[in-house]
Amino acid sequence: MKNLVKTGGKLLAATLLSAFFASTASAQEAAAKETSLTGEVLDLSCYMKSGAKGPEHKSCATGCLKNGNPVGLLASDGKVYLVVEDHKNADPYKELITHPAEQVKLTGTLQTRNGMPGLVLSKMEMAK
Numbered sequence: 316m317k318n319l320v321k322t323g324g325k326l327l328a329a330t331l332l333s334a335f336f337a338s339t340a341s342a343q344e345a346a347a348k349e350t351s352l353t354g355e356v357l358d359l360s361c362y363m364k365s366g367a368k369g370p371e372h373k374s375c376a377t378g379c380l381k382n383g384n385p386v387g388l389l390a391s392d393g394k395v396y397l398v399v400e401d402h403k404n405a406d407p408y409k410e411l412i413t414h415p416a417e418q419v420k421l422t423g424t425l426q427t428r429n430g431m432p433g434l435v436l437s438k439m440e441m442a443k
Contacts, residue, residue, distance in 0.1 A: 347424050347426060348425070349424055349437065350423070350425045351420055351422045352390045353442050354390035354391050354418065355389045355419075356386065356388060357386065357388065358372070358379040359385040359386065359387040359395075359397065361376060361379060362389075368389060372415075372416055373416035376415035376416055380413075386398045397431060397434070398421065398423075399435055399436065400435075401423070401435050401436055401437055407439040417441070418441070418442035419439055419442055420440050420443075421438070422436075422437055423435045423437045
């Protein structure tokens with residue numbers, strides 16, 4: 316009888332953990348929907364170090380992005396997002412890094428990893 320209770324308890328625990336992880340995965344998938352954001356293209360290195368942005372920083376940001384520094388977006392809502400290349404569709408990212416300090420509309424999958432918001436880029440266009 317003790318073994319039956321032990322086995323039943325383990326089975327219940329395994330079932331509850333499976334249900335928890337399945338619901339967590341579903342929540343993450345639901346959170347990973349495509350979205351569009353509008354804002355300024357940032358060189359995140361200079362922005363994080365000194366708050367550099369805007370037209371007066373365009374020349375520096377152009378060089379920094381060409382050298383592979385991380386790209387960000389200062390969205391119209393004031394939030395900053397890391398923008399990352401979709402390895403299956405690199406063209407929008409390659410185009411994006413040629414527009415530092417300019418206003419763009421980005422479409423992609425919004426992800427948050429350990430508190431850092433990021434956008435996996437699928438489409439880039441100039442803001443209207």
